[in-house]
Amino acid sequence: MSRSKKKDTLLEVAEQLFYEHGFRGVGLKQIISEANVATMTLYNHFSSKDNLVEEVLKQREERYWSYLDSHVEMDSDSPFILAVEAHGRWLKEQSYKGDMFLRAIEDYAGTDNEIENIARGHKAKLLTYFQLLAQRKGKDNELNLANQFTLLLEGTTSMTTLIGAEKATEYSIAMARTIVQHTS
Amino acid sequence: MSRSKKKDTLLEVAEQLFYEHGFRGVGLKQIISEANVATMTLYNHFSSKDNLVEEVLKQREERYWSYLDSHVEMDSDSPFILAVEAHGRWLKEQSYKGDMFLRAIEDYAGTDNEIENIARGHKAKLLTYFQLLAQRKGKDNELNLANQFTLLLEGTTSMTTLIGAEKATEYSIAMARTIVQHTS
DNA sequence: AATTATATAGAACGACCTTTCTATTTTATC
DNA sequence: GATAAAATAGAAAGGTCGTTCTATATAATT
Secondary structure, eight states: OOHHHHHHHHHHHHHHHHHHHOSTTOOHHHHHHHTTOOHHHHHHHOSSHHHHHHHHHHHHHHHHHHHHHHHOOTTSSOHHHHHHHHHHHHHHHHOSSSOHHHHHHHHHTTSSSSHHHHHHHHHHHHHHHHHHHHHHTTOSOHHHHHHHHHHHHHHHHHHHHHHOHHHHHHHHHHHHHHHHHTOO | OOHHHHHHHHHHHHHHHHHHHOSTTOOHHHHHHHTTOOHHHHHHHOSSHHHHHHHHHHHHHHHHHHHHHHHOOTTSSOHHHHHHHHHHHHHHHHOSSSOHHHHHHHHHTTSSSSHHHHHHHHHHHHHHHHHHHHHHTTOSOHHHHHHHHHHHHHHHHHHHHHHOHHHHHHHHHHHHHHHHHTOO
């Protein structure tokens, strides 16, 4: 088993466990146990638990954007609806229980490390993404529309915890249609 | 200092600390220290940390609903907008950093205690509240509208963590207006 | 085959966690 | 003022935490 395979296994296992039980709810012992790896193998690849959290977040962000990019044709008739639908599918497959980035912001705010910055960076990128979409469609109030759609996606994620991704997405698509139709 | 004053102090301090740093991020030592209370005083009033969390959630739910009730005249012209505005003020004053109930659901899901139930109960009540509002206004698709507004409030709470309560509320009110106007 | 880099199991560290205990002091009731 | 109840400080128990260390084994490179 090559060096990077072990690292990848650790990242996968850690992401899953952190997502399921929270960063503070999972110990390194559990991670190395489920990854079938020795303690020092983890510390060989990651300088600390915080560093592991950082890399997990970076990996998850990459997966999210590659997921969105592969489902949204930005020059289609209704890229906004496509984005909301893609986000809904992501929720159903990967994010049935809250948002890992928001959670990282809450857990690590004011603790003097890079984690909060990475998580906030992801959210800033989401806003930028919708601004770009609004721009391409020639909407005049880009920032306004972008913020409304970011709010919509965040709401969908929260609702998924409460009523499941399927229904949450159904309602958010309905709302997205209303907004697109009635916003210049 | 009477018996109930100490208990109230503990509840206040615990709510503040749990909200700021998360349930798992705060130890009992810190709570009793900031409440100026002995260890056994806490255990005299609460059977365990989990029990303290439960009572904190119950207290916070009461405060939320008395806040909403005092700001929303249910028979007004636009009770939906009033509710969104009231929720926004609540966020600004009490909930600038995520939602304590959602966090409780995530942190304690599948851990065999009452905490998750209390938190989910609060969210169920929110949905019921909006169904009642829709009913009074004679909207035909109550459940649909109620879910959309619940999603809107959840989104506003999340966005507050990212851009602050003021701006988050501004966008959610704009969306609420659009939805009310264009939904039967 | 020899050498170098990685991975291994498992113990040990000090810190912190929740909960319990003890013994003393404060407060309330009669 | 005597008696009972509640709150106190502080230690201790029994865990788990993140991190480091040691000493052995496996794999990769030369």
